[in-house]
Structures are given as C-alpha cells and as structure tokens.
Amino acid sequence: MRAAIALIALTLAGCNAQPARTGGIVSTNPCTDQLLLALAPPERVAAISHYSQEAAATSIPLDLARRFRGTAGTAEEVVALKPDVVLASSFTPASTLRAYQKLGLNVLLLDSPTTIAASRDQIRTVAATLGAQAAGEALIARIDAAVAAAAPKNATRPVALLFIADNFANGGPTLLTEMLGRAGFASPPADMSRVVPIEAIVRQPPALILAPDPDGRAATLRRRVLARAGLPVAEAVFPRTLVNCGGPTIIPAMQRLAAIRARMTR
Numbered sequence: 001m002r003a004a005i006a007l008i009a010l011t012l013a014g015c016n017a018q019p020a021r022t023g024g025i026v027s028t029n030p031c032t033d034q035l036l037l038a039l040a041p042p043e044r045v046a047a048i049s050h051y052s053q054e055a056a057a058t059s060i061p062l063d064l065a066r067r068f069r070g071t072a073g074t075a076e077e078v079v080a081l082k083p084d085v086v087l088a089s090s091f092t093p094a095s096t097l098r099a100y101q102k103l104g105l106n107v108l109l110l111d112s113p114t115t116i117a118a119s120r121d122q123i124r125t126v127a128a129t130l131g132a133q134a135a136g137e138a139l140i141a142r143i144d145a146a147v148a149a150a151a152p153k154n155a156t157r158p159v160a161l162l163f164i165a166d167n168f169a170n171g172g173p174t175l176l177t178e179m180l181g182r183a184g185f186a187s188p189p190a191d192m193s194r195v196v197p198i199e200a201i202v203r204q205p206p207a208l209i210l211a212p213d214p215d216g217r218a219a220t221l222r223r224r225v226l227a228r229a230g231l232p233v234a235e236a237v238f239p240r241t242l243v244n245c246g247g248p249t250i251i252p253a254m255q256r257l258a259a260i261r262a263r264m265t266r
Contacts (some may be wrong), residue, residue: 024083025130028073030246032087032110034060037068038139038248039132045198046081075099080229082129112246114175116147116182141247146251150258151205152184156265158207160185161192164243166218169196175246176253183257185194205231210263212240221246236260 011153024046028038033048037060037094050070058065071077075096078086086100100107107130113119120140127136160180162170170176171193180187188206198221201209205226211219214237226233238260242253 005019024081025087026071026078026081026083026093027087028071028078028092029087029089029110030059031112031247033065034037034245034249035088035110035126035247036130037064037216039123039127039135040130042067046083046197047078049073056240057244059241059249075103079103079105087126107113112175114173115178116143116175116246116250119143119175119207119250123247143248146254147182150183150254150261151198152261152265154265157184157186158261158264159188160208160210161188161196161201161206162238163196163209163211163219165212165240166216169193169195175250176243179250179253179257183254184261185257198222201226201233202229205233208234208236208260210236210238210260212238212243234264236263 023044025036025044026047027033027039027045028049030049030051033052034046036048045068047069048065048071050072052060052065052068053062055062059177069081072079073088073092073096078100084106086105088097088100088107088109088110090111097107097109108126110122110126113122120143123136123140123143124133127133127139162176162180164170169188169192170180171187171190177187185208189204192200192204192206201222202225209222211217215237220233223235238256242249242256
C-alpha cells in the first residue's frame with residue numbers, strides 16, 4: 001500500500017494566538033532526521049531525534065548528527081524550540097500528537113515508504129513543506145542514478161536472505177525487497193521471512209546471506225552450521241544504518257548491494 005503522507009495543520013485549541021515561530025524545524029524520528037538534514041540548510045535545523053545520535057539507531061553519520069541538538073520528541077521539548085514545522089512519523093504516540101495539537105504546532109506526519117516511488121513522493125512532500133523543492137529534486141535525481149547504476153549487467157539472480165537483526169529477516173513487499181530486486185537479487189521463499197530458524201536455511205540455502213552484525217551470536221551460529229553441512233552460502237555485511245529508512249539511505253544501500261552482487265558474479 002502506498003505510504004500515506006499527511007500534512008496536519010494543528011491549531012491551538014481554544015485560543016486565537018499562535019506561538020511565536022523561529023523559522024526552525026524539529027524532527028522527532030531517525031528517518032525524518034535524514035530527510036531534514038538532506039533538504040534544509042543547517043541553520044534551519046532546530047533539533048533532530050536523539051535516536052540519530054545513537055550508533056544502533058541512526059541512519060546518518062554520527063559525527064553529523066551530533067552537531068545538532070537532540071530531542072526525545074516530547075511536547076514540552078518541542079514547543080520550547082518554537083519551530084515552524086515538526087517532522088514526525090506515523091509511529092508517534094497519539095498522546096504526543098494530541099499535545100502537539102493543543103500547543104498549536106504544525107506537524108508533517110510521515111509514514112515509512114515501502115517502495116522507491118513512495119520514497120520519491122515523500123521527499124517531494126517534505127521539500128515542498130520546507131520550501132526546498134530544488135533540493136528535493138536533486139536528491140531524487142541522485143537516488144534514481146544510484147538505482148540505475150545498481151542494475152545488474154547479466155540475468156543471473158542469486159537468492160539473497162537479508163537479516164535485519166539476529167534471526168529476524170526482511171520479507172514481503174518492503175522497500176528492502178525492492179532494492180534487492182533492483183540490484184539483481186531474487187527473494188527467498190515466502191516462508192523464509194521474519195523469524196528464520198537455521199533449520200529452514202539448511203533446507204533451502206540461499207546463495208547469499210546479508211546481515212548487519214557478522215560477529216553476533218546468531219550470525220556466528222548460522223556460519224558454523226552451514227559450514228558443517230557443507231553448504232556454500234556467501235556472506236556479506238549490510239550495515240544496520242541502511243536498513244530502517246528510505247529517502248537518502250537508498251543511495252548508499254543501492255551502492256552496497258551493487259558492490260556485493262558484482263563480487264558474486266565475477
């Protein structure tokens with residue numbers, strides 16, 4: 001289903017006056033953080049989410065994220081910054097959204113795009129809201145170029161199983177699935193998604209396993225079992241920073257997938 005993107009104009013309940021604005025923008029989610037930093041000049045960034053300043057959750061370089069104020073996204077924190085716009089995700093708690101409403105904040109509520117096309121639409125919506133249409137189109141052009149450059153040079157489509165964390169794998173109609181396909185990989189059987197036990201991998205071994213933590217317990221166990229079974233399954237690291245978001249993340253994700261596939265098909 002196409003990701004829903006709704007601009008919510010939230011007015012101060014029971015009052016005619018609006019809070020003073022500073023022209024700044026606050027983002028409360030790692031995926032909206034990366035869109036904000038890609039589309040707006042630094043001086044317009046009032047705050048980003050604290051998640052982007054943590055190695056396990058960020059989708060942007062830590063040194064870049066830590067140049068900006070971090071926020072937990074509470075209504076009290078956000079309203080104190082007097083932003084013109086708040087970029088929030090559809091996972092924002094309803095109680096927080098109600099508080100934003102009462103405080104008269106303008107909120108752009110964004111879903112997680114499940115296709116490259118939906119990600120393009122989301123970029124254009126955010127860019128229009130921020131008055132950064134040129135930057136939005138430039139970002140989309142870079143994404144399209146990365147997708148085109150990752151297109152396979154031959155018809156071979158090795159099956160790739162992508163683990164997001166431990167034994168939890170990507171599956172179904174997701175953005176990651178589309179990116180894998182655009183880079184020339186085939187999807188594993190439908191029953192090898194979500195929680196995938198090692199026994200299922202032994203029964204139907206993929207050509208490639210992608211995982212963010214090759215030295216973790218689950219990855220180490222898979223490697224040992226596959227080696228003992230004599231199954232030649234290739235492995236590659238797909239960093240956690242490339243897993244969670246669309247938008248600008250599509251560029252390094254496609255570059256990484258293209259590089260892995262090129263090594264496999266030489």
